[in-house]
Every structure is written in C-alpha cells, then in structure tokens.
Amino acid sequence: MPGAQSAVTDANRSAGVREWLADRAHAIRCSVTRVPFAELDAWGFDAGTGNLVHDSGRFFAVAGIRVEDDSGLRAAQPILNQPEIGILGLLTRETDGVRRYLVQAKMEPGNINTLQLAPTVQATRSNYTRVHGGRKTRYLEHFRGAGRGRPVVDVLQSEQGSWFLRKRNRNIVVEAAGDIPDHPDFRWMTRAEIDELLVLDNVVGMDIRTVLSCLPPDAGHGAPRDEFTDALRRSHDRAAALFGRAEVLSWFTEARSACDWRVAAVPLKDVPGWTAGPDELAADGGGPFRVIGARVTAGSREVASWSQPLLEPLGIGMSAFLARPIGGALHLLARARPQAGLPDLVEIGPTVQLPADGEPGRTAPFAAEASTEDPARLRFDTVLSEEGGRFFHARTRYRVIDVGADFPLDVPPDFRWVTVRQLMDLVEHKHYLNIEARTLLACVHSLR
Amino acid sequence: MPGAQSAVTDANRSAGVREWLADRAHAIRCSVTRVPFAELDAWGFDAGTGNLVHDSGRFFAVAGIRVEDDSGLRAAQPILNQPEIGILGLLTRETDGVRRYLVQAKMEPGNINTLQLAPTVQATRSNYTRVHGGRKTRYLEHFRGAGRGRPVVDVLQSEQGSWFLRKRNRNIVVEAAGDIPDHPDFRWMTRAEIDELLVLDNVVGMDIRTVLSCLPPDAGHGAPRDEFTDALRRSHDRAAALFGRAEVLSWFTEARSACDWRVAAVPLKDVPGWTAGPDELAADGGGPFRVIGARVTAGSREVASWSQPLLEPLGIGMSAFLARPIGGALHLLARARPQAGLPDLVEIGPTVQLPADGEPGRTAPFAAEASTEDPARLRFDTVLSEEGGRFFHARTRYRVIDVGADFPLDVPPDFRWVTVRQLMDLVEHKHYLNIEARTLLACVHSLR
Numbered sequence: 009m010p011g012a013q014s015a016v017t018d019a020n021r022s023a024g025v026r027e028w029l030a031d032r033a034h035a036i037r038c039s040v041t042r043v044p045f046a047e048l049d050a051w052g053f054d055a056g057t058g059n060l061v062h063d064s065g066r067f068f069a070v071a072g073i074r075v076e077d078d079s080g081l082r083a084a085q086p087i088l089n090q091p092e093i094g095i096l097g098l099l100t101r102e103t104d105g106v107r108r109y110l111v112q113a114k115m116e117p118g119n120i121n122t123l124q125l126a127p128t129v130q131a132t133r134s135n136y137t138r139v140h141g142g143r144k145t146r147y148l149e150h151f152r153g154a155g156r157g158r159p160v161v162d163v164l165q166s167e168q169g170s171w172f173l174r175k176r177n178r179n180i181v182v183e184a185a186g187d188i189p190d191h192p193d194f195r196w197m198t199r200a201e202i203d204e205l206l207v208l209d210n211v212v213g214m215d216i217r218t219v220l221s222c223l224p225p226d227a228g229h230g231a232p233r234d235e236f237t238d239a240l241r242r243s244h245d246r247a248a249a250l251f252g253r254a255e256v257l258s259w260f261t262e263a264r265s266a267c268d269w270r271v272a273a274v275p276l277k278d279v280p281g282w283t284a285g286p287d288e289l290a291a292d293g294g295g296p297f298r299v300i301g302a303r304v305t306a307g308s309r310e311v312a313s314w315s316q317p318l319l320e321p322l323g324i325g326m327s328a329f330l331a332r333p334i335g336g337a338l339h340l341l342a343r344a345r346p347q348a349g350l351p352d353l354v355e356i357g358p359t360v361q362l363p364a365d366g367e368p369g370r371t372a373p374f375a376a377e378a379s380t381e382d383p384a385r386l387r388f389d390t391v392l393s394e395e396g397g398r399f400f401h402a403r404t405r406y407r408v409i410d411v412g413a414d415f416p417l418d419v420p421p422d423f424r425w426v427t428v429r430q431l432m433d434l435v436e437h438k439h440y441l442n443i444e445a446r447t448l449l450a451c452v453h454s455l456r
Numbered sequence: 457m458p459g460a461q462s463a464v465t466d467a468n469r470s471a472g473v474r475e476w477l478a479d480r481a482h483a484i485r486c487s488v489t490r491v492p493f494a495e496l497d498a499w500g501f502d503a504g505t506g507n508l509v510h511d512s513g514r515f516f517a518v519a520g521i522r523v524e525d526d527s528g529l530r531a532a533q534p535i536l537n538q539p540e541i542g543i544l545g546l547l548t549r550e551t552d553g554v555r556r557y558l559v560q561a562k563m564e565p566g567n568i569n570t571l572q573l574a575p576t577v578q579a580t581r582s583n584y585t586r587v588h589g590g591r592k593t594r595y596l597e598h599f600r601g602a603g604r605g606r607p608v609v610d611v612l613q614s615e616q617g618s619w620f621l622r623k624r625n626r627n628i629v630v631e632a633a634g635d636i637p638d639h640p641d642f643r644w645m646t647r648a649e650i651d652e653l654l655v656l657d658n659v660v661g662m663d664i665r666t667v668l669s670c671l672p673p674d675a676g677h678g679a680p681r682d683e684f685t686d687a688l689r690r691s692h693d694r695a696a697a698l699f700g701r702a703e704v705l706s707w708f709t710e711a712r713s714a715c716d717w718r719v720a721a722v723p724l725k726d727v728p729g730w731t732a733g734p735d736e737l738a739a740d741g742g743g744p745f746r747v748i749g750a751r752v753t754a755g756s757r758e759v760a761s762w763s764q765p766l767l768e769p770l771g772i773g774m775s776a777f778l779a780r781p782i783g784g785a786l787h788l789l790a791r792a793r794p795q796a797g798l799p800d801l802v803e804i805g806p807t808v809q810l811p812a813d814g815e816p817g818r819t820a821p822f823a824a825e826a827s828t829e830d831p832a833r834l835r836f837d838t839v840l841s842e843e844g845g846r847f848f849h850a851r852t853r854y855r856v857i858d859v860g861a862d863f864p865l866d867v868p869p870d871f872r873w874v875t876v877r878q879l880m881d882l883v884e885h886k887h888y889l890n891i892e893a894r895t896l897l898a899c900v901h902s903l904r
Contacts, residue, residue, distance in 0.1 A: 093713045133716075162706035164713070178713050180706070257884065258610035258628075265541045265612070265626050268581075351800070352886075436705065437885045438800075 022205050025125075025197070029211075032113040032193055033123050037307025040117045044286045048301045048315045053284060058277030059089075060289070060299065060317055066134050068398070070289065070299050070317055072279035073173060075348045076270045084279045086289060086299060087173045087349055088319060088398055093164065094177045095136060097129035097151035098219045100160065101184040101196075108196040110147070110188065111216065116396025117304045118318050120403070124213035124393060125205065128194065146191060150182050157182040161222040164438040165446065166355060168394065169347025170363060171297065171319055173273060176351055176439075179219045199226045203454035209391045210403065214447065217392070221446035222435050225453035236387060236410055239338040240455060243428040248337035250417075250425050253433070259424050260440065263344030264354040271348050296363045297321045300400060318400040321364035324391060327444040328378035328407035329452070330359045331387070332415045332425075339425040340452070341374070347442065355442040356434065359423070364402070373420060377411055385410050388451045394443075404444065406451055428452060470653050473573075473643070477659075480561040480641055481571050485755025488565045492734045496749045496763045501732060506725030507537075508737070508747065508765055514582050516846070518737065518747050518765055520727035521621060523796045524718045532727045534737060534747065535621045535797055536767060536846055541612065542625040543584060545577035545599040546667045548608065549632040549644075556644040558595070558636065559664065564844025565752045566766050568851070572661035572841060573653065576642065594639060598630050605630035609670040612886040613894065614803060616842065617795025618811060619745070619767055621721060624799055624887075627667045647674045651902035657839045658851065662895065665840070669894035670883050673901035684835060684858055687786035688903060691876040696785035698865075698873050701881070707872050708888065711792030712802040719796050744811045745769045748848060766848040769812035772839060775892040776826035776855035777900070778807045779835070780863045780873075787873040788900070789822070795890065803890040804882065807871070812850070821868060825859055833858050836899045842891075852892065854899055876900060 045051070050063040060070035068090035075083045099110040114126035129136075131145045136152065150157050161181040168175075202220065206212045242248050251259070276284070281292050289299040303315040330341040341359040360378035380386065388408035395402070417425065431449055434440040441449065493499070498511040508518035516538035523531045547558040562574035577584075579593045584600065598605050609629040616623075650668065654660045690696050699707075724732075729740050737747040751763040778789040789807040808826040828834065836856035843850070865873065879897055882888040889897065 091718065095713075159702055159706035161702065162709045164709055178709060180709070254607055254609065258607035261610045261612055261626060261628075261886075265543075270539065438709075439886075 022201070022208070025195070025201070025205060028195060029113050029121075029123050033115075033121075035192070036115055036122070038115060038122065039305050039307070040122075041303050041305065042287075043301045043303045043315060045284070045301045045317070046286060047303070048317065051301070051315065051317060053276075057275035058284070059275060060284070067132075067316075070276065070319075071173070072274045072276045073348055074272050074274050074278070076272075077268045082269065083348065084274070084281075085348075086276055086279055086282055088171055088175070089173045089273060090132070090175050090398075091173070092133035094132040095129055095148075095151055096127050096177045096179050096215045096219050097147070098127040098181045098216065099147060099150055099157075099184045099188065100181055101188070106198060108198050109202065110184070110194055111197045111202065113193050113195070114213065116213075117302050117316065118320075118398065118400040118402065119213075119396035120210040120393055120401055124211060124396065125202070125216055126213050127216045127219050130215050146194075147188075150184065151180055157185045159183075161219070161436075163222060163436060165218055165222075165435075165441075165443070166350050166439055167443050169350035169355070169442060171349065171399065173349045174351045175349070177215075177218075179222050181219060181223060199223075206392075206451060206454045207388070207390050210393045212392065213396070214392070214394050214443070217447045217450045218443060220453065221441070221449040223453075224432065225456050227456075235333070236338070237456065239333040239336060240428065240452070242337035243339070244432075245337065245427075246429055246433075248335060249427045249430055250334050250339060253430070256424065256426060256430055256434075260344055260354075260356065263422055264352065267346045267354050269346055269348065269353055271353070295322070302400065319398060319402070320400040321402045323364040325364040325402075325404040326360065326362045326378065326407065327358045327404050327448060328360045328409055329445075329448050330374055330377055330409050330411045330415070331452075332411045333413050334417070334425060337427055339427055340431065341419060342424050342426050342431070342445070344422050344424070345442070350439070350442065352439050355445075356431075356440055357442045357445050358448050361444050364404070373423070378407060378409060380409060385412075387455060388448075390451070392447060404447075406444075406448055408448065408452055408455070470649070470656070473645070473649070473653060476643060477561050477569075477571050477573075481563075481569075483640070484563055484570070486563060486570065487753050487755070488570075489751050489753065490735075491749045491751045491763060493732070493749045493765075494734060495751070496765065499749070499763065499765060505723035506732070507723060508732070515580075515764075518724060518767075519621070520722045520724045521796055522720050522722045522726070524720075525716045530717065531796065532722070532729075533796075534724055534727055534730055536619055536623070537621045537721060538580070538623050538846075539621070540581035542580040543577055543596075543599055544575050544625045544627050544663045544667050545595070546575040546629045546664065547595060547598055547605070547632045547636065548629055549636070554646060556646050557650065558632070559643050559645045559650065561641050561643070562661065564661075565750050565764065566768075566846065566848040566850065567661075567844035568658040568841055568849055572659060572844065573650070573664050574661050575664045575667050578663050595636075595642075598632065599628055605633045607631075609667070609884075611670060611884060613666055613670075613883075613889075613891070614798050614887055615891050617798035617803070617890060619797065619847065621797045622799045623797070625663075625666075627670050629667060629671060647671075654840075654899060654902045655836070655838050658841045660840065661844070662840070662842045662891070665895045665898045666891060668901065669889070669897040671901075672880065673904050675904075683781070684786070685904065687781040687784060688876065688900070690784050691786035692880075693785060693875075694877055696783060697875045697878055698782045698787060701878070704872060704874060704878055704882075708792055708802075708804065711870055712800065715794045715802050717794055717796065717801055719801070743770070750848065767846060767850070768848040769850045771812040773812040773850075773852040774808065774810045774826065774855065775806045775852050775896060776808045776857055777893075777896050778822055778825055778857050778859045778863070779900075780859045781861050782865070782873060785875055787875055788879065789867060789871055790874050790879070790893070791871050793870070793890070798887070798890065800887050803893075804879075804888055805890045805893050806896050809892050812852070821871070826855060826857055828857060833860075835903060838899070840895060852895075854896055856896065856900055856903070
C-alpha cells in the first residue's frame with residue numbers, strides 16, 4: 009500500500025489544485041499499512057456477538073444484518089453500524105462578485121492518492137461533540153450552535169445502503185459570516201473549478217459530491233452548446249417534465265410500500281457464510297467485499313497515528329444514469345431501489361447500480377446500455393472514490409449515457425423518467441436520493 | 457359500553473349526514489364489550505416476551521420500547537407494534553362542476569358513537585393482501601395495482617408517536633376513473649360538507665383528517681371575511697412567510713440532529729413499572745393509558761364478530777396551534793418534537809401537545825395560551841377521536857388560538873412561526889408533520 013502520492017494525473021487547467029494536493033500530501037507524509045486484526049489498537053471481536061468493535065463502544069462496529077420478507081430469510085451480511093448523524097458542511101461566500109466554496113484537502117486511510125477534496129467540515133458526532141477529547145474540528149462553529157451562518161442547504165442524507173446500516177449525514181451549506189481564517193489544508197474554489205476536477209479519477213471525494221448535489225448548479229461553465237446541453241438547460245424548467253410532481257411522488261410511495269423487507273441488526277456470528285480470519289473477514293465463496301485492518305502512520309505532527317477496520321470492495325462498481333431528451337428537456341431514468349442498509353429501505357437510485365463484485369451484472373435492466381463505450385453517448389465517465397474513512401479503495405465508475413431521442417419511453421414500473429429539476433426538488437428532503445444518485449446528480453450539474 | 461348511537465348531536469346543516477350515520481349504525485347493530493384478556497379469541501401473552509400477541513403472529517402486538525440517550529435510560533413503556541404500511545385512500549371526482557370525496561361511515565370498536573367518517577379505503581397490509589382470506593376491501597382497486605386512478609396525493613405519514621412504534625400509512629387521494637358503484641356505507645361529499653362536520657365532536661375520524669390535511673383546501677366556504685380569514689388567505693402565498701424555505705428546512709434538520717435518542721423494541725416483560733393483570737395492562741402508579749380487551753358483537757350479518765386488545769388513554773389530550781398574523785399573513789407556531797415511536801423520532805407538531813393524562817401539562821411552553829377560554833381567540837375548538845381500530849375512546853381537544861399581532865415573535869429554538877403554505881409544502885413529503893399537526897392543518901383548512 010503506497011504512501012502519499014500526487015493526487016491528480018491528467019488534469020490540464022487544474023495545475024494549481026494538483027500542486028496544492030501534492031504539497032499537502034508531502035506535508036502530512038502519512039502512510040497506510042494493512043495489519044492483522046490482532047494488531048489493531050483498541051479494536052477486537054466481541055466474545056458474545058462476534059462483532060468487531062472498539063473498546064470504548066463508540067465510533068462504529070462491524071456487525072450483521074438479516075433481511076426477511078414475507079417468504080422468509082432473504083439475505084444476511086456483515087455491515088458497518090454507526091447510528092450517528094455526522095456533519096458534512098460546506099462554507100460558501102461571494103467576494104468581488106465571485107461565489108466560492110471552502111474545500112478541504114483531506115487525508116483518509118482508505119483514500120486512493122491519500123488526499124482527496126472534501127467539504128469544509130467532515131465530522132462524526134463523536135468527533136464534533138469531542139466525547140473523547142481530541143482537537144476541535146476546524147470551522148465547525150459555522151455549522152453548529154448559536155453562531156452558525158445562514159443555511160443555504162441543510163438536509164439529512166443516507167450513505168451506501170449495501171455497506172452501512174442506517175448511516176446518514178447532515179449535508180449543510182452555510183453562507184460564511186465574518187472573517188474566515190486561512191489554513192493550508194483549505195482552499196476557496198469556484199463551482200467551475202470543482203466541476204473541472206470532477207472529471208478526474210479519484211480527486212473529488214464522496215462527501216463533497218453529496219453536498220454539491222444538493223446545490224443548484226452554476227449558471228453554466230461555457231460548455232459547448234449542443235442538443236444535449238440545451239436539453240440539460242431545459243431540464244431545469246418545472247413545466248418540462250414528462251410526469252407531474254404528484255405522479256413522481258406517487259411512484260416513489262408505491263415503490264416504498266411494495267417493499268416488504270424487514271431488516272434486523274444481528275450479531276456478526278449469526279451471519280452465515282462469512283468467516284473472520286486473522287487478516288480479514290470474508291465471504292466463504294468470495295463476495296462483494298471483505299473487512300481488513302489498517303494502521304495509519306503519520307510522518308508529521310499534524311496528524312495522529314491510529315488503526316481501524318476498513319471495508320474493502322472487491323472490484324469497481326458502476327452507477328449510471330441513462331438520459332434522453334423528452335420534449336426537448338433532458339430526462340434521467342431513475343430507479344426506485346430497496347437497499348437493506350438504507351434508513352427507510354427504498355430510495356431513488358441511478359438507472360443501473362452494480363456492486364463491486366466483478367461480473368458487471370449482465371442481468372440488470374439497462375446494464376448493456378450503461379456499459380456502452382460509444383464516445384458520442386458517454387457524457388460523463390469517471391471513476392470516483394467512496395468515503396475513505398470507512399472504505400478501502402472503494403471506487404465506482406460513474407456514467408451519464410445519452411441514449412438519444414429514439415430510446416423507448418416505456419420502462420418497467422420501478423423506473424421513471426424524471427428531469428434534473430425534479431431530482432433537485434427531491435434532494436432538498438431527507439432520504440429520497442441514494443448516495444450514488446446524488447454523486448451522479450453532481451456530475452450532471454457539472455455538464456452545464 | 458354503549459352500542460350504536462346517533463353520531464351527531466349538535467349539527468344544524470348536516471342533518472342528512474347525521475341521519476345516514478344513524479341509519480348505518482342501526483343496520484350494523486354492533487356492540488363493544490370489555491372482556492378480560494383471557495376471553496380474547498386467539499390473543500394471549502407470549503410466555504417468553506410477555507408481549508400480548510395474536511396466535512398467527514400477525515395484526516399487531518402490545519410490546520415494549522426502551523429509549524436511551526447519551527446519559528442512559530430515558531424512558532420505557534408499552535407500545536403498539538405494527539410494522540406494516542396500511543392504506544388510507546380517498547376517492548374523488550368532479551361531476552357537474554362540483555368536486556366530491558367518497559366518504560365511508562366506518563365502525564371501529566374503539567369509536568365513540570360507533571361510526572365515524574372515514575376515507576374510502578382504510579386497510580392494513582394484512583387486510584388488503586388478504587393473507588388470511590376474508591372479504592375483499594371495497595374500492596381498493598382504485599388505489600393499488602395496474603388499474604389504479606390518477607393520484608393527487610400519495611405520501612407515507614406517521615401515526616401517534618406515543619402509542620405506536622414506527623406505524624405509518626400511505627395517505628392517498630385518487631381521481632376516480634370509470635363508474636363507481638354506490639354502497640350504503642359510502643357517500644359522496646363536498647369538502648365544505650366534510651369541513652362543516654369537522655366542528656362537531658367525534659364525527660370526522662382521524663384517518664380521513666390526515667388524508668384531508670394533505671389536500672389543498674377549497675377556494676373558501678364563504679366564512680365571514682375578517683382580519684383572521686384574510687390573514688389565512690394570505691398564508692397560502694409563498695412570498696408571505698417570515699422565514700424562507702431553506703431556513704425552515706434547516707430548523708427541522710437541526711432539531712432532528714440534536715435528538716440523540718436511541719429507541720429499541722424490547723419484550724413487554726422488560727418494561728419496568730407496568731403490570732398486566734387479568735383485565736388490564738396498566739402503569740403501577742397510574743399513567744397516561746392502559747391496555748384492555750374488547751369483544752365486538754355484530755347484530756347483523758354485515759359485520760363479523762371478533763375480539764382484540766385496545767389502548768385506552770386515561771383522559772382527553774390537547775393539541776393546539778397558536779396563530780398570529782405576521783405581515784398580514786397568518787403564521788402558526790410549530791414545534792419540532794421528538795416522540796419515541798415516530799419512524800424518524802422528530803417531526804413537526806403543534807405548539808402545544810399534551811398527553812391524555814389529566815393534569816394539562818402546566819409546565820409545557822405556551823400551555824397557558826393554548827388553554828384560553830376567550831371566544832375571541834378560539835378559532836377552532838373541537839374534541840376529535842383518534843383511530844378507533846386500536847384506541848378505545850381516545851380523544852384530543854384540537855384548538856386553533858388566534859393570539860393576535862401583539863404576541864411575541866421571539867420563541868424558543870425548537871419553535872418556529874410558519875405559514876399554512878409552508879406546512880402544505882412539507883406535508884407532501886413523508887414524516888415531516890406528526891398526526892396531531894396534520895389534524896390541526898385539516899382544521900385550519902376548514903376555516904376558509
């Protein structure tokens with residue numbers, strides 16, 4: 009496992025940001041090493057439950073879930089259990105007529121390239137309440153308590169429903185008030201600057217992507233005007249949607265009501281087919297992920313050293329929206345999808361969402377269209393990283409596929425053609441769009 | 457416990473509906489009798505858990521919950537556990553320029569007056585999937601499956617967070633398609649006709665109130681125009697709100713994030729301070745409710761006989777919105793309130809919400825203002841019933857209090873002045889407004 013590296017390899021106009029990330033990585037000089045579970049400080053398998061837990065009982069646990077439906081047991085798997093509400097906070101201000109966002113170069117143990125772009129504040133509840141002492145989270149005062157700034161966005165959103173049990177974070181964007189002290193790990197960037205980096209592999213992290221998905225896009229970055237960008241512009245017009253607001257809400261409610269899954273947290277020892285060895289917790293016949301132990305060693309005094317478990321997906325996932333113009337306005341093909349770890353089981357996801365388990369799910373509807381390599385159709389195609397604080401090198405290929413105006417409108421009942429505006433109206437509210445759909449919404453925003 | 461009675465006692469212009477309810481009650485001739493738990497058919501206390509359960513394992517159970525926060529155990533109580541999504545469906549159509557709703561005269565064992573007004577369809581999942589056979593739910597085909605009509609409203613809403621564990625129902629209003637056969641238990645009524653009945657005690661049931669709260673009000677019933685009704689009209693204007701949309705959403709998210717309660721379902725035997733005797737499950741020192749057994753005997757062949765447990769609140773609750781004009785638009789004082797049984801713990805409730813436990817909560821903020829008897833301030837003041845299918849004679853005094861333009865704007869942080877339009881924009885989405893706030897929203901709608 010390599011230590012610090014240059015984060016960006018193929019950017020043109022983002023040289024300043026690349027230099028900054030390289031500079032911060034050099035300053036931190038931290039490395040991540042895989043270790044056996046027995047060498048994790050203060051982590052161990054609980055004798056009663058078999059769960060992998062921290063001695064304090066806090067942070068998170070690797071536990072189990074069982075999913076039952078009306079026909080009986082449907083699935084069981086290990087899962088990360090962290091029933092807290094964290095904060096993903098982004099500070100914004102307008103100076104000299106230019107709006108900027110305070111972006112952080114953040115080290116996470118599971119990150120590819122060590123550092124990726126993160127929101128201003130990224131803190132679990134344990135972090136920000138400082139239950140166990142530790143350093144105050146920088147800039148936190150803008151997001152919590154009496155002195156917080158004017159909120160532009162403030163909404164609870166879920167995270168990966170396959171890997172987390174009912175995890176969610178407060179996604180919050182705040183208008184900065186007063187003087188904001190500089191810090192070398194932070195940088196004011198325009199939306200256009202962030203959007204340019206979004207097309208690079210593994211640079212713009214998951215936690216800033218989800219926050220950005222909740223913000224309306226810039227007026228436009230001067231992307232070349234063509235039929236697609238015109239349709240994208242029209243997709244922000246509420247009157248342009250194929251289905252009315254009530255119909256889309258009803259489609260979602262129908263999908264939620266149709267799901268009869270009952271999900272229960274269970275001891276890890278009661279999850280059949282998984283074995284915890286000295287080095288990994290893995291599915292006996294091979295599975296979509298394993299859990300490993302990692303030690304973080306800091307070369308500078310800025311970052312503490314620690315060890316922790318990480319969930320490592322075995323392969324690169326794929327999430328894709330098929331898109332087509334309808335009546336001149338771009339529509340995305342959304343799917344209402346149950347996932348066992350989601351707080352309310354069903355959320356709206358991309359057209360295709362394949363787990364990181366090798367075989368690219370040939371049987372999933374529209375998987376063939378989502379796997380196209382036709383450059384005329386591929387409007388967005390980048391491998392982006394998921395949360396490096398819990399996942400090791402977890403990557404997803406995010407794609408927006410322009411399937412064109414001849415693509416059939418008729419789709420299975422759990423799918424629905426929706427406009428960008430309709431997704432934006434939903435993402436204001438908790439638990440409508442899953443994390444994969446939110447990343448893709450941020451990617452779509454960047455195409456203006 | 458009385459049998460069928462005339463449902464309405466002080467209506468003037470609603471004689472037709474009163475006669476209809478009396479007629480249906482006479483046709484059903486059913487009576488409800490309290491019985492010891494041992495005489496309930498197919499219900500009993502589980503030897504392991506102490507829960508009161510049905511032999512089939514279905515329907516619902518009287519179980520327990522424990523609530524912990526960062527300081528430890530906060531509360532424990534019995535609760536009704538019914539983790540299904542039911543349907544509350546209201547059929548609507550416009551004929552000869554008049555919009556009407558298909559209202560049901562529905563018998564429930566816990567109802568005061570035996571019959572109250574209900575939506576067209578009121579069915580648990582066990583009912584409508586007919587797991588155990590039984591008669592098909594009338595008019596259900598308009599709300600489920602391929603033939604369902606165009607949805608006007610379709611949203612999941614919670615029920616009483618003090619009595620139900622994570623219960624919710626699909627609130628759905630559908631535009632009727634095709635011929636709708638008549639039935640003596642059903643009647644097409646205008647919104648104005650329903651609203652007139654809403655001021656009568658115990659006539660318009662909870663399940664139709666929650667559905668009506670999700671519908672915009674009529675253009676106006678010709679209520680005398682005065683400063684209050686003018687302010688109510690202006691309260692539907694999005695531009696008239698004291699706080700912007702983002703601020704209201706942020707206030708809600710802050711309240712949700714601040715709640716550190718962890719709620720766990722536990723066996724009833726692990727709830728201290730409650731004792732199950734032969735006739736009742738009750739709190740040792742007196743409490744807000746008890747659980748009893750009831751037998752329903754039908755005098756006609758239209759209704760089957762059965763027995764079941766019912767939760768009986770010991771006293772009449774009170775839920776009140778304080779209201780005042782701000783900038784000429786009526787604002788309601790909402791409170792973000794955690795309740796242990798709610799699906800996501802925190803929802804928006806009325807200004808004051810007092811449990812049915814005698815002492816009218818003198819210490820609750822604004823309880824004095826909510827208890828006024830000044831007729832100039834009391835814009836709405838009616839005792840309405842909660843769900844008679846699970847609760848015995850559960851009543852709440854619903855009040856809308858006009859506190860006038862001199863009332864302080866400055867309120868504690870969990871309170872917020874919001875317009876009627878802002879509540880309507882939220883009630884479109886799942887789990888923002890609790891059931892008490894929704895009943896009051898329906899009452900406010902009736903004041904136009």
